Amino acid sequence: MIKIENLNKKFGNQQVLTNLNLNIEAGKVYGFVGANGAGKTTLFKCIAGFENFEGKVEFIEGFSKNNIGFLPTTPPFISKITGWEYLKLATKARKIERSDFNAQNLFDLPLDKYPENYSTGMKKKLALQGILMQQNELFILDEPFNGVDLQSNMVIKEIINSLKQKGKTLMIASHIFSTLSELCDEILFLKNNRQIEKFEPNAYDELEKQIRSITIDDKLKDFKF
Amino acid sequence: MNYYFQLQFKRFQRVLSEAGIQPLIGVVLTLAGYFFGAFYIGFNHPEGIQILLVMGILIQLSALQKQNSEFLELHFSKVITKTLRFIELVIVTLPPTLVLFASGKLLWGFGLIFSALILIQTSKNSLGSFTIPTPFKNYPFELPAGFRVNALYGILLYGGIFVSFYTNNPNLGLVAFGLLQLIVLSSFMKVEDEFFVWVYDLNPRKFLFQKIGYFMLGSITLSLPVAILLVFSLKGLSINLFYIYLGFTYFFTLVLLMKYSNYPKELSVPQAIIIGFCILMPFLGLFFIPFYFSRATKNLMLLLNDKD
Numbered sequence: 458m459i460k461i462e463n464l465n466k467k468f469g470n471q472q473v474l475t476n477l478n479l480n481i482e483a484g485k486v487y488g489f490v491g492a493n494g495a496g497k498t499t500l501f502k503c504i505a506g507f508e509n510f511e512g513k514v515e516f517i518e519g520f521s522k523n524n525i526g527f528l529p530t531t532p533p534f535i536s537k538i539t540g541w542e543y544l545k546l547a548t549k550a551r552k553i554e555r556s557d558f559n560a561q562n563l564f565d566l567p568l569d570k571y572p573e574n575y576s577t578g579m580k581k582k583l584a585l586q587g588i589l590m591q592q593n594e595l596f597i598l599d600e601p602f603n604g605v606d607l608q609s610n611m612v613i614k615e616i617i618n619s620l621k622q623k624g625k626t627l628m629i630a631s632h633i634f635s636t637l638s639e640l641c642d643e644i645l646f647l648k649n650n651r652q653i654e655k656f657e658p659n660a661y662d663e664l665e666k667q668i669r670s671i672t673i674d675d676k677l678k679d680f681k682f
Numbered sequence: 683m684n685y686y687f688q689l690q691f692k693r694f695q696r697v698l699s700e701a702g703i704q705p706l707i708g709v710v711l712t713l714a715g716y717f718f719g720a721f722y723i724g725f726n727h728p729e730g731i732q733i734l735l736v737m738g739i740l741i742q743l744s745a746l747q748k749q750n751s752e753f754l755e756l757h758f759s760k761v762i763t764k765t766l767r768f769i770e771l772v773i774v775t776l777p778p779t780l781v782l783f784a785s786g787k788l789l790w791g792f793g794l795i796f797s798a799l800i801l802i803q804t805s806k807n808s809l810g811s812f813t814i815p816t817p818f819k820n821y822p823f824e825l826p827a828g829f830r831v832n833a834l835y836g837i838l839l840y841g842g843i844f845v846s847f848y849t850n851n852p853n854l855g856l857v858a859f860g861l862l863q864l865i866v867l868s869s870f871m872k873v874e875d876e877f878f879v880w881v882y883d884l885n886p887r888k889f890l891f892q893k894i895g896y897f898m899l900g901s902i903t904l905s906l907p908v909a910i911l912l913v914f915s916l917k918g919l920s921i922n923l924f925y926i927y928l929g930f931t932y933f934f935t936l937v938l939l940m941k942y943s944n945y946p947k948e949l950s951v952p953q954a955i956i957i958g959f960c961i962l963m964p965f966l967g968l969f970f971i972p973f974y975f976s977r978a979t980k981n982l983m984l985l986l987n988d989k990d
Contacts (some may be wrong), residue, residue, distance in 0.1 A: 506987055507876055522987060523883040533875035537827040542819050548823070550881040569813055 458483050459520060459595075461557065465511035466499055467538045473499045474510070474669035475651035481628065483518060483594075486621050488637035489630040490668060492646030498530060499596045500647070504628075507653040513653060518596060520626075526588030526596045530603065535617055540568035540575070540583050563589070564609060572594060577604035585613065588595060596620060614640065634665055686754075686766055689952065693890050702950040717777045724781035734778040738794045745774045746801050764802050764880050771798035817903065823878065825900045828869020835865055836904070843908045852916040858924060859905060859912065863930035864884075866901045870938060875944055879985045886982035890942065897934050901927070927963075936960055936967055939974035 459481040460678050466474040473496045481487060484662055489497045490492045502508040508552045516522075534543065544558045564582040566575070572583055581604055588596065598617075602610050617640050620627060637644055638661045646664060656664040698708035723737075729965045754763045770777070775794055782791035814833055818825035829836075839858045846855035858972070870893065882889055905927070911919045938952045960966045 472711065505880070507880060522880075526957060527877070527880075529877065533877045535823045535827055535878065536988070537814075538823045539813055539826075542823070542826055545820060546878075547881065549820075551883045571813065598930055649906065665827040 459612075460513070460515040460517060462515070462527070464500070464503060464510055464514065466496070466503055466508065466510045467501040472651060474503070477512070477583070477653055479645070479653065481626065481657065483520070483626050484621075484624045485642045486629065486640055488626045488641035489628065490585075490632070490634065490637065490644060490646035492649060493549065493559060495647040495649055497533040497597055497647055499526070501599055501630065502626065515589075524592075524594040526591055526593035528581070528584055528588055528598045528601055530600045531582030534580060536573050537571060539570060539571050540566050543583060544568070544587055544590060548590050551591045553591060558590075561590070562586075564612070576611065578606055578609060581605055582609060585616075586661045587614070590601055592652070594625060596625060596627045600630055600632070602631055602633055610636075659665055683764065687769075689874060690770070698739075701948055702952065717780075720777035720781045723783055724778070731782065731785065731790055733780055735790055735794060737868060738775040738778040739780075739797050741775055742771045742794075742798055742801055745771055746804075749983060767800055771801060781933045792866045804833055807834060818900065820897070822871045823874070825896060828866065828900070832869065836862070837866070840908065843912065847911060847915050850916065851959075852912075852919055852922075854944045855908075855916060855919065855920055856926065859908060860926050860930070862905050862908070863901055863926065866904060867930060867934050867937070869900070870934070871941065873941070873946055873948055875984060879945070879982065882986060884986060886942075886979040886986045888979060889986055890939065893924055893938055894931075897938070900929060901930065932967060933957075933961065934965065936971055936974070939971060939978045943974045943977035945978075945981055 459479075461477060461479040461481070464474055464477040464479075465472070475488050477500070489500070491497050503510045504514055504524050513550065538546070541558050545556070547553045563586050564566060564579075566579055566583055566586070569650065572580055575583065585601065586597075601613055614636065617627060617629070621640075622677070629637065629641065638658070642658070644656045644661065644664060646656060646667065648654065693913075694703035695709065698705045698712075701708075718887055720734060720737075724734050729732060758766065764840075772795060775798070779791050779794050782794065814830045816826045816829040818829055833886060839862050843855055846852065846858065877959035879889070884892065897946060909923050909927075912923060937949075940957070944950060944953065956966075956970060960970055
């Protein structure tokens with residue numbers, strides 16, 4: 458379980474997260490929605506330990522930084538290392554000795570090539586395979602469906618369902634509401650007024666209405682193109 | 683087109699500013715140093731002309747890989763993109779080109795301009811997609827990536843070492859051996875994305891020791907065969923090789939600790955000055971190595987916060 462208490466995060470004078478309180482229970486799948494800049498990525502980075510913040514993020518019951526699998530929106534890669542070597546690095550960093558990357562090549566990626574030459578979707582799939590092979594307990598997936606092809610989208614959904622069945626915890630940010638509503642036990646809506654609201658499956662329709670009313674306004678009418 | 687070059691100039695000034703250098707002073711010093719260096723090599727070194735040509739081509743190759751060709755191709759026509767890339771390559775090699783012309787080596791000077799013309803025809807993919815085999819595929823990124831990036835220089839240095847063996851020239855062998863250490867060291871100096879620090883299940887102390895260990899592994903693996911060759915072929919070299927190896931391990935440790943004490947920012951100018959003093963007066967390391975070790979461990983606590 459993760460207990461977040463009074464989390465505040467500022468970038469300069471810009472307040473991104475304000476007094477955020479949240480409990481993430483083990484074995485559940487959480488969706489995160491909100492407009493661009495609402496603070497989803499920042500929240501994920503604070504939980505994973507990439508950013509300093511005010512407040513408290515407490516890991517309870519076997520969670521620690523070292524069993525978090527973090528998939529950023531744009532996964533970083535290092536020039537001139539192959540896909541195989543990336544997976545070796547990802548596992549070895551977590552003290553897991555594996556070399557079965559070709560046999561366990563979930564997305565049929567060209568692991569002998571440099572990821573810098575992969576497509577956007579292939580890069581994301583490689584990064585996802587890396588965190589799956591680390592055998593983590595908590596998965597933080599920031600826009601996992603962006604840029605991947607239709608089949609891979611379906612595979613990722615299957616992976617999320619399998620992880621859920623294995624009792625893993627997932628936090629997923631996505632702009633594809635239909636997918637989130639299909640996969641998640643709860644969806645958290647980060648609003649631009651820095652508040653967070655929790656929705657359970659029986660309230661997903663209402664959440665969708667709220668998102669529509671906030672995102673679709675009159676700006677397009679005045680935009681010249 | 684003008685705006686593109688103005689932006690490049692602004693970017694250069696920002697890089698200087700982030701490194702803690704006043705942009706105007708930095709620009710003047712960089713240009714003066716570059717021109718003076720090229721003139722000095724061209725007019726004072728016996729093989730100055732050849733060195734300038736090789737240096738110019740290496741700078742063009744480096745500039746070609748760094749520039750964002752995809753961005754240019756997205757916004758400009760093919761002709762304008764190639765023109766921009768050509769002008770850029772000519773600008774970055776202006777000092778060596780001017781020296782070549784000034785010393786009457788017109789053919790060599792035009793050769794450098796011609797190489798820019800050839801290089802802009804190559805795409806990033808054709809230069810970089812071939813996977814170079816490496817003995818370090820099971821090790822973290824610095825060793826395999828550094829091996830591939832520097833493969834060409836490594837081959838040249840191995841060549842230099844063999845030449846020293848056949849010509850019985852110990853100095854050439856020692857210089858080549860030292861440069862080999864420098865190549866391994868350079869592989870560790872690029873500031874990696876925070877993800878590649880955060881991902882480690884290590885505390886900051888173990889993380890830093892592991893980096894030093896990997897440097898020693900890479901350095902020994904690449905230099906042991908040539909060290910053996912040099913020791914058995916050119917008498918009296920073993921102690922010199924040992925000192926060079928020890929010196930580079932000391933230098934690497936200092937630079938690595940400074941890098942992570944400033945991470946994720948690049949090394950600052952004051953730090954570079956301290957490195958200079960520590961090379962001139964190695965005993966200063968007795969103070970600066972523990973000092974930067976302490977700062978680096980504190981700085982890495984956010985990303986590697988486990989207390990194992």
